[in-house]
Amino acid sequence: MTELWDGFTKAIELIVSLDPEVMQIAGRSLAFAATSCVIAALISLPLGSIIHFNNFFGKRLLINVIQTLYSVPTVAVGLFVYVLLSRSGPLGGLGFLFSPPAIIIGQVLLVIPIITGLTITALSGVDRTVTDTAISLGASRFQAATLLTREARFAILAGLIMGFGRVISEVGLSLMVGGNISGFTRTLTTAISLETSKGELELALALGIILIAIALVVNITLNRLQQR
Amino acid sequence: MSNAQPIIKTTDLGQRLNGRDVLRNINLRIDRGEVFALIGPTGSGKTTLLRLLDLIDSPSQGKVYFDGTDVTESVRQRLETRRRMAFVLQKPVVFNTSVYENIAYGLKWRGMSRDNIRSRLDEVLEMVDLADFRKRNARMLSGGEVQRVAIARAIATEPEVLLLDEPTANLDPVSTAKIEELITNIIQRYHTTIVMATHDMSQGQRLADRVGMLLDGEILQTGDWREVFNTPQSREMANFVGVENIIDGVVQSSENNVVTIGTDDSVIEAVSDCAAGEQVHACIRSEEVTLALSRHSTSARNTFSGEIARIITTGPVARVEIDCGFRLVALVTKRSVEEMALETGKQVYASFKATAVHVIRQD
Ligand SMILES: Nc1ncnc2c1ncn2[C@@H]1O[C@H](COP(=O)(O)OP(=O)(O)OP(=O)(O)O)[C@@H](O)[C@H]1O
Ligand SMILES: [Mg+2]
Numbered sequence: 001m002t003e004l005w006d007g008f009t010k011a012i013e014l015i016v017s018l019d020p021e022v023m024q025i026a027g028r029s030l031a032f033a034a035t036s037c038v039i040a041a042l043i044s045l046p047l048g049s050i051i052h053f054n055n056f057f058g059k060r061l062l063i064n065v066i067q068t069l070y071s072v073p074t075v076a077v078g079l080f081v082y083v084l085l086s087r088s089g090p091l092g093g094l095g096f097l098f099s100p101p102a103i104i105i106g107q108v109l110l111v112i113p114i115i116t117g118l119t120i121t122a123l124s125g126v127d128r129t130v131t132d133t134a135i136s137l138g139a140s141r142f143q144a145a146t147l148l149t150r151e152a153r154f155a156i157l158a159g160l161i162m163g164f165g166r167v168i169s170e171v172g173l174s175l176m177v178g179g180n181i182s183g184f185t186r187t188l189t190t191a192i193s194l195e196t197s198k199g200e201l202e203l204a205l206a207l208g209i210i211l212i213a214i215a216l217v218v219n220i221t222l223n224r225l226q227q228r
Numbered sequence: 229m230s231n232a233q234p235i236i237k238t239t240d241l242g243q244r245l246n247g248r249d250v251l252r253n254i255n256l257r258i259d260r261g262e263v264f265a266l267i268g269p270t271g272s273g274k275t276t277l278l279r280l281l282d283l284i285d286s287p288s289q290g291k292v293y294f295d296g297t298d299v300t301e302s303v304r305q306r307l308e309t310r311r312r313m314a315f316v317l318q319k320p321v322v323f324n325t326s327v328y329e330n331i332a333y334g335l336k337w338r339g340m341s342r343d344n345i346r347s348r349l350d351e352v353l354e355m356v357d358l359a360d361f362r363k364r365n366a367r368m369l370s371g372g373e374v375q376r377v378a379i380a381r382a383i384a385t386e387p388e389v390l391l392l393d394e395p396t397a398n399l400d401p402v403s404t405a406k407i408e409e410l411i412t413n414i415i416q417r418y419h420t421t422i423v424m425a426t427h428d429m430s431q432g433q434r435l436a437d438r439v440g441m442l443l444d445g446e447i448l449q450t451g452d453w454r455e456v457f458n459t460p461q462s463r464e465m466a467n468f469v470g471v472e473n474i475i476d477g478v479v480q481s482s483e484n485n486v487v488t489i490g491t492d493d494s495v496i497e498a499v500s501d502c503a504a505g506e507q508v509h510a511c512i513r514s515e516e517v518t519l520a521l522s523r524h525s526t527s528a529r530n531t532f533s534g535e536i537a538r539i540i541t542t543g544p545v546a547r548v549e550i551d552c553g554f555r556l557v558a559l560v561t562k563r564s565v566e567e568m569a570l571e572t573g574k575q576v577y578a579s580f581k582a583t584a585v586h587v588i589r590q591d
Binding site: 127134136151 | 279282284307310311314315317319320321323324325333334337338378381382385
């Protein structure tokens, strides 16, 4: 118990003194997660809109599949990306394995279903009358879709933040395709698992507290948005 | 007027939803500048018809002509035509932005410049009395205010046809009066053609030049309000316009447009061009039935004696139900109830003029 307490106070010290290594790892984690989410959003928002605004055979099934993929294990995505990027894999020539692009590719794949699915949910959550009103006021299909997306903005943003929460806290994928290389691909989660196994509890705890703090901020933001 | 091209015309319009014919054989013509009220009870298809007229939905049958052109099919033409109309939905919703932006949307979508939008909106906001609300988020408004935003949003586009779906449903009397006044102002200022749905007969009377009675997906009658009100053409219509006494019978004799109608065990005289032998409904408004305590005090052709079955008083008037072989309802003042000491079980003479009977042929 005292060990934990000592670790905790040391961890606070590391954070308050802005320890360079801790800050670097935290910054890298944030950068990876943010980049992944932006790229995923650029793909998922249009994709979600297209699925929502069009009627086609198998739409219901597709949405079910997307929703199932919300909880796909990170190691499964990791394995897939690993195979894809490994030297003998189809994209092996890019030499991305064990580098930041590999982590980002994996994280993008990981959150595309979440952001796409939640975009669809957000758009269908808007009162049908909004579309009718827009159409009746002379909106073209595209103009009506734009308005609807605007009306759903808070719910869509909530989806983005959920996605962010998922990538910042995942460990399996970053470890498998990033390799936890110090100063290069080491993130909060991979560092925590390494330091813990080495017995460096105070460093692990400091990183854990930062991670929890980030998760807290994400959750508070999410709650605020959902109250809109 | 009726020689000119109607702004909207429908031919055999029908709508089938979920395997049910919600609308059938709608043949309407709305003239430019006219105020037309679609009146019908809930579920009769008013909203469904307005959605077809505004080209939001496509009909399962028939055609819609706008200004002489068939606009039923082409997607582009439907959008262009829709932009010449505006539709205030039954349950209006506002977009999650300011009142000003809400009203500006229709103009933005038509590609109008910011400056032109501003000057148009100044006028509209003032007209709907929302000038002080322009910066407020529209989600924060009351029901009556939302309705005014919805109307403002519609008229901002200066539509040739304004479609209003129950514009005063769920509003209190004060807000209702305000909306009706606003509609009157729009009519006077822009001479907009208006098609409005309502289940309120009296609102149709107050605002419309012409009414169409919609029942169970069919337009049963169109015409001047007075005509529809006083001479309904079917039993259902008579019921809907509030005729309380509808007595079935057979015409026994007919002479100079005066007919005698035999019911179960009485005879009613009426003015009608029906021939002997025809099955008819005799309609008598309850306010046309007068009550007396002796047979001699009335000159009306139809006098029946009977026993009072029930008296229901609401405010200054009383509904008196008399059992005189058939059931007859009379609407009298509360004062006459007191003066004649009317009460349940009392014998009275109920009478009405032959001209007060409206005769409908049974189908
Ligand atoms: N999308 C739909 N699918 C199936 N049935 C529908 C649909 N929309 C309306 N209906 C049915 O069509 C009928 C007419 O509905 P409509 O909304 O046009 O009536 P209304 O005259 O506007 O009634 P109200 O006065 O209550 O607004 C109703 O019986 C309704 O249940
Ligand atoms: Mg309706």
